[in-house]
Amino acid sequence: SAVISQKPSRDICQRGTSLTIQCQVDSQVTMMFWYRQQPGQSLTLIATANQGSEATYESGFVIDKFPISRPNLTFSTLTVSNMSPEDSSIYLCSASFPKTSGFSYEQYFGPGTRLTVT
Amino acid sequence: GNSVTQMEGPVTLSEEAFLTINCTYTATGYPSLFWYVQYPGEGLQLLLKATKADDKGSNKGFEATYRKETTSFHLEKGSVQVSDSAVYFCALTFTGGGNKLTFGTGTQLKVEL
Numbered sequence: 001s002a003v004i005s006q007k008p009s010r011d012i013c014q015r016g017t018s019l020t021i022q023c024q025v026d027s028q029v030t031m032m033f034w035y036r037q038q039p040g041q042s043l044t045l046i047a048t049a050n051q052g053s054e055a056t057y058e059s060g061f062v063i064d065k066f067p068i069s070r071p072n073l074t075f076s077t078l079t080v081s082n083m084s085p086e087d088s089s090i091y092l093c094s095a096s097f098p099k100t101s102g103f104s105y106e107q108y109f110g111p112g113t114r115l116t117v118t
Numbered sequence: 119g120n121s122v123t124q125m126e127g128p129v130t131l132s133e134e135a136f137l138t139i140n141c142t143y144t145a146t147g148y149p150s151l152f153w154y155v156q157y158p159g160e161g162l163q164l165l166l167k168a169t170k171a172d173d174k175g176s177n178k179g180f181e182a183t184y185r186k187e188t189t190s191f192h193l194e195k196g197s198v199q200v201s202d203s204a205v206y207f208c209a210l211t212f213t214g215g216g217n218k219l220t221f222g223t224g225t226q227l228k229v230e231l
Contacts, residue, residue, distance in 0.1 A: 030217075031217050033218070041224075042207065042221045042222060042223045043162070043207070043219075045218055048218070092161055092162065094162075094219075096217045106164055106167060107164075107211075107217065108164065109154075110161055111160060112160075112161045
């Protein structure tokens with residue numbers, strides 16, 4: 001399996017500010033994703049991070065609020081913009097691998113970024 | 119659309135008890151199925167998977183069998199330990215669906231001495 005790291009691991013931010021979360025994978029992956037896990041809830045997919053092009057957002061999530069970059073095959077960022085207390089969640093990135101790697105269809109997750117907005 | 123339904127928690131067991139966490143799914147076609155585990159304060163770890171009907175995924179003493187006829191993927195372990203205390207998520211994906219995962223709501227397991 002891959003090693004997926006996220007920075008920061010946690011942060012406390014004031015409303016109205018923005019936070020950028022970084023996700024780094026130690027090997028080349030085909031797909032990267034960003035999820036939100038609100039307190040005590042399951043995971044909700046925010047978007048698929050596409051390398052070299054705009055991310056694909058799920059219903060209810062928009063680029064202005066959650067801009068995403070993926071400049072190469074191993075790195076992605078998610079920005080949570082103009083934050084409000086409702087954005088307090090754990091944000092997780094995940095990655096899946098080329099079919100030739102034998103890990104097709106599996107996603108591996110980073111440790112998450114715990115965000116608190118006051 | 120696709121959905122995953124899990125039994126509600128928390129599930130509280132004594133050490134060495136038998137564990138079953140029910141998971142059923144609704145999907146068009148035949149998805150790949152997964153169990154993920156989230157230990158306190160950590161991210162998700164892939165526990166086991168099954169990619170076609172009648173496959174049995176297993177890892178760390180946990181097992182789950184892909185039952186097409188009942189659209190189920192129940193998680194079982196014969197003897198739980200305190201260290202198994204975590205939240206367990208059932209999930210599905212389709213290979214042609216961009217590998218997007220659909221998760222169940224999660225089931226918290228507490229194992230006591």
